[in-house]
Amino acid sequence: MMMRKGSKFWALLAFAALLTLAGCGGSGGNGGNGGNAGSGNASPSASPSGGSSEAPSSGDGKAPAASVKLGIMWWGADDRHEATLKALDLYSKQHPGTTFAPDYMAWDGYWQKLPALAASKTVPDILQMDAAYIQDYVAKGVLEDLSDLDLGGIVDPAVIDNLKIDGKLYGIPLSQNAQGIAFNKPALEAAGISLPQKNWTWDDYFAFAREARQKLPKGKYGIGDASSAWDWYNWYQTGNGGKPLMGDNGKTFTLDKDLFVKYQQTFADLRKEQAVPPPDKSLSFVENDPSADPMASGVVMTRGATTGSVAALYTLMPDQVDVVGIPTGPAGGGWAQSTIFLSVSANSQHKEEAKAFLKWFITDPDAGQTLKMTRGIPINPDIFKQLEPTMEPKDLIGKKIYDMSVEKALPFYSIAQGFTEWVDTYKSTMEGVMFGQTSIEDAYDKLNKLGQQIAAKNA
């Protein structure tokens, strides 16, 4: 009797232990996949590069008749996913034998997944790249040199030269992009707040926030709290004539103390005046989430938006969105240039096929018709002309951001090699300032010290 009871106990115990261990293993190894699931990765394909290595090798990789499966990965919203999948089908129809293993997700998940793929050398053949990160990935040797791809007559040579890193081209520009600010036009008009004007200054911007405080009900705000966004501060510093935070491919670092303190103090004052949302509210915003987007939820009247991304916001609040450029200083403001690229993995087995696809992607009229404005204003003027008559309001608004910004635009500043850590530290340190746990002076010292250390390491 005792015996039977005992064995039952141990069986249960073993079973329970098994469950615990399984749970523990799961939580430990979930890193990469976790991000995707969290950000709504809808891709059914398991490993993007798995496809390419399974495909029968075509000898020197040049025989076009052999069947090739190209791994391709991009980030974006649903409309971009659907359009791109259609374009891939089109390519497969035009080029029998070439098929794709697509993997697509939202921005956050993409940049969580890519480092793991790069580390395990399983980056898909073709991958979308962003100007914010391309330098870092080039430095890590992940991307193939595409300088020999002939883009004459498709992309302005000046644009190509501008994009070269150490004299080489690592990404084919897909579109003209620009940074601006979207605002809720009917709501501002209804409250009698003067609308943002083209080429407005930082002073105008902060005055706008204070005017909105007076004319809007409690709990609604003119602008968001941009204390902990490093790129906003970088626009402020460069717009006011300062050097970019990270210069010379990350070999120099400049955090202007006067400008930094002035900028952060202004936001601290605005927080006190309740002209920006309280910190716990600011940190709970999720862009393009209908109930948590700062603008779509109706809480904030403005937010940052780019030519390539504003359509998603417009879809959430049709006919309410208008746009203006980033506030300017004496030196200018914001940026207007190509920031979305397609790159080829340095480890790809099918580099030639991948390059051919890249060229097709920005030249084929049918591809242009399929992809429309899902990655911003097409870089190829012919494609743009072809699309222009059929553009919808959500596309035109993206074009408007570009037109608003181009006159005063400064260069696009990316996160230089090794500075991802600094950007994360900027965010957490400035969150400490937002919640009143850290002084602006201390934050400056900490950020300046770390920035100088990383720059010294890069030099």
Add this chain to the structure above:
Amino acid sequence: MAQRGRNVAGYVFISPWLIGFLLLTLWPIAQSFYLSFTDYSMLADPVWTGLANYRHMFGDDDSFTKSLKVTFTFVLFSVPLKLFFSLMVAMLLAKNLRGMNVYRTLIYFPSLIGGSIAVSVLWRNMFGADGYINAILAWFGIAGKGWISSPDTALGTLILLNTWQFGSTMVIFLAGLKQVPQELYEAAAVDGAGSFRRFFRITLPMLSPVMFFNLVLGIINSFQMFTAAFVITKGGPVQSTYVYAMFLYEKAFKHFQMGYASALAWVLLAIVAALTAINFLVSRYWVFYEAEGGREG
């Protein structure tokens, strides 16, 4: 000869496991020990830097101290809470009531989902600024707050989540409770012991080996807590949920400092091993094994 042949056959039979262990477990462990003394970005070759990683860690890395503080706070609260909560539930479910199996199934059911992404997303929706908790509070006229976006409550929500995932701990307690001989309770009841007394004098001592098992596993698991912090809070705000595993992950896969991350992993191992050793040392003073004839105190 026959003996040796038998041994060889034995090794052949376990070879799939053995090879897997050597290649997929032991080798990477050895690798990571070596890497912890290097500067390694994963894409260039590792460069030997001696103790530099460890010196940086204990010298001037604020994030290291911060993540240790957060992790110890998490362990200190979540382990006892979970043990207490799962023991209480187990005691309820150990009663012989009609339809108890249905209750057991229902209460264990959420644990089947486990510590998964889905649960973490659910948690985010519950405790977010526009979450269900705030919606319920609003019915009573209470203004809620962004529970997971405030540095003073974010870790609390993660501790709550960990406590709620009590299923497997509870099942082990339940098995332990079923093991306690009913005669002891009957005898104690005849002698006039009340229910509190029976709990402290019979249930707890008889349950102590199971308690010990749950405690050790609970501490180890809590030190490795990752999914919830990664999905719900991303370590923020103001690093208030920057648990050790999250820190390690960011160093390895976001900042590409695999050497430093390896060093962090070894320090974590040392911490967990030390705590487990202390646990075993202390256990002889409170864990009661029936088979040893009641060696206590």
